[in-house]
Amino acid sequence: MSDRVAVRLSVNGVPREAEVPARLLLSDFLRDHLGLTGTHVGCEHGVCGACTVLVDGASARACLVLAAQADGTEVTTIEGLARDGAPHPVQRAFERHFALQCGFCTPGMIMAAVELLARDPDPSDDAIRTALGGNVCRCTGYLPIVAAIRAAAKPA
Amino acid sequence: MKPAPFVYRRPASVREALDLLATTPDAKLLAGGQSLLPLLNLRLATPPVIVDMGRLGGALDEIRADGGELVIGAAVRTARLERDPLVREHAPLLAVAASHVGHPAIRNRGTLGGTVAHADPAAELPAALRALDAGIVVAGLGGERRVAADEFFLGPLTPALGAAEMVTAVRVPVARPEDRFGFAELARRAGDYAYAGAAVRLALAGGVLRGVRIALLAAGPTPLLARVAMAALEGQAPAGGRLAEAAMLAAERDCDPAGDLHASSQYRREAVGLVTRRALDEALPGYAAGGPS
Numbered sequence: 001m002s003d004r005v006a007v008r009l010s011v012n013g014v015p016r017e018a019e020v021p022a023r024l025l026l027s028d029f030l031r032d033h034l035g036l037t038g039t040h041v042g043c044e045h046g047v048c049g050a051c052t053v054l055v056d057g058a059s060a061r062a063c064l065v066l067a068a069q070a071d072g073t074e075v076t077t078i079e080g081l082a083r084d085g086a087p088h089p090v091q092r093a094f095e096r097h098f099a100l101q102c103g104f105c106t107p108g109m110i111m112a113a114v115e116l117l118a119r120d121p122d123p124s125d126d127a128i129r130t131a132l133g134g135n136v137c138r139c140t141g142y143l144p145i146v147a148a149i150r151a152a153a154k155p156a
Numbered sequence: 157m158k159p160a161p162f163v164y165r166r167p168a169s170v171r172e173a174l175d176l177l178a179t180t181p182d183a184k185l186l187a188g189g190q191s192l193l194p195l196l197n198l199r200l201a202t203p204p205v206i207v208d209m210g211r212l213g214g215a216l217d218e219i220r221a222d223g224g225e226l227v228i229g230a231a232v233r234t235a236r237l238e239r240d241p242l243v244r245e246h247a248p249l250l251a252v253a254a255s256h257v258g259h260p261a262i263r264n265r266g267t268l269g270g271t272v273a274h275a276d277p278a279a280e281l282p283a284a285l286r287a288l289d290a291g292i293v294v295a296g297l298g299g300e301r302r303v304a305a306d307e308f309f310l311g312p313l314t315p316a317l318g319a320a321e322m323v324t325a326v327r328v329p330v331a332r333p334e335d336r337f338g339f340a341e342l343a344r345r346a347g348d349y350a351y352a353g354a355a356v357r358l359a360l361a362g363g364v365l366r367g368v369r370i371a372l373l374a375a376g377p378t379p380l381l382a383r384v385a386m387a388a389l390e391g392q393a394p395a396g397g398r399l400a401e402a403a404m405l406a407a408e409r410d411c412d413p414a415g416d417l418h419a420s421s422q423y424r425r426e427a428v429g430l431v432t433r434r435a436l437d438e439a440l441p442g443y444a445a446g447g448p449s
Contacts (some may be wrong), residue, residue, distance in 0.1 A: 003161055003162065003163050005164055013265055021267070022162060022163070022206070023159040023162055024162055025158065025162070029157070041186075044157060044197045045194040046190065046196050046262065047195050047259065052261055055264075055265075057263055058259040060261050060264055060265050061262070064190055064193040064197075064265065065189060065265065066189070066193070068164055068166070068208065069208060112261070115260065130346065133259055133347050134258065134260065134262065134347050136258025143249070144382065
């Protein structure tokens with residue numbers, strides 16, 4: 001019995017291997033071990049959504065996943081959305097619609113939005129609000145975030 | 157904050173997991189982690205050993221019909237319960253209750269077995285299972301036993317599970333054509349723990365209500381059956397006045413909610429009446445008349 005564990009996973013398409021403390025959270029593994037600091041740590045108990053990533057395509061709070069549990073999975077972070085240097089449509093929409101101010105909630109918001117739009121390409125405003133209900137923003141008042149996601153769903 | 161150090165094991169079979177639980181004092185099972193990880197991160201729980209169920213696979217991931225029951229493996233994620241065609245057809249109350257659990261990211265990771273074993277009185281799925289008169293399949297080294305949902309939740313966070321036992325499946329009676337279902341909860345913000353919630357299953361046959369089950373969440377130390385309200389409806393024709401009366405009985409006679417930081421006991425009691433009425437109205441659309449909703 002040991003309190004270190006070997007993990008092998010894919011992060012943004014790149015295979016990664018490490019031996020980590022068993023108690024290491026996925027959020028801290030991404031930030032501290034891989035240098036992917038786009039995933040933000042807010043409440044560390046699953047309430048704020050700032051740490052939202054995709055695990056095998058499904059949104060997850062990285063603070064509520066042990067790095068050990070992510071063994072064998074494909075994790076996508078905010079850093080993994082751009083293609084050939086071009087921002088993801090959701091990222092572009094957030095920029096165009098002023099959907100961020102301090103930016104702390106933004107990666108989590110975008111990952112949650114990416115999951116929503118993959119499942120529901122033309123969501124109603126209600127569906128957008130419900131899907132993003134687990135992501136807290138202190139700056140924007142949410143309206144521009146909803147507008148950005150609506151715009152990303154139906155590109156002009 | 158970060159979890160306190162622990163020894164981590166990831167068994168490859170239920171048998172191996174049970175052996176670990178039997179031989180390791182104070183070992184804690186990790187399923188979806190959506191209830192356990194917050195406790196670990198806040199250091200409200202500091203188990204010396206964590207047994208990760210993530211690789212147990214097999215039957216724990218299955219949903220299948222067996223006789224008159226739907227058998228759902230303990231590792232099935234809440235999000236899958238929302239969407240699975242077998243669940244939506246044969247146990248629609250579970251699918252609806254699942255859609256009220258937290259937020260999408262929570263539902264993607266949390267499991268049915270995990271929320272059942274965690275036995276939070278404010279959780280949606282345990283209440284839905286009581287409303288459905290479901291059976292909880294518990295595995296131990298000596299074999300499997302079945303515990304009725306009505307007997308499984310002993311107190312807050314206290315399931316009827318021995319130290320070397322684990323939930324492996326839930327068995328739910330398949331919905332019959334005459335069955336009707338309703339679910340409602342009231343929370344300050346979507347995804348918050350509810351002030352009160354109600355899960356209803358009843359049958360409407362020959363113009364009369366049969367097999368009425370109303371389970372309340374966040375109204376007491378466990379999910380509660382609103383037995384006085386249920387008795388008032390059993391064998392009666394549905395009518396708005398009766399539904400309003402049942403909701404009032406659920407609030408006044410079937411629970412004694414404690415007040416806390418989030419809501420006073422009187423507020424919670426009124427919330428119980430409201431959600432019971434809404435759940436009954438959902439189960440019996442067209443029969444609602446009068447009373448607050």
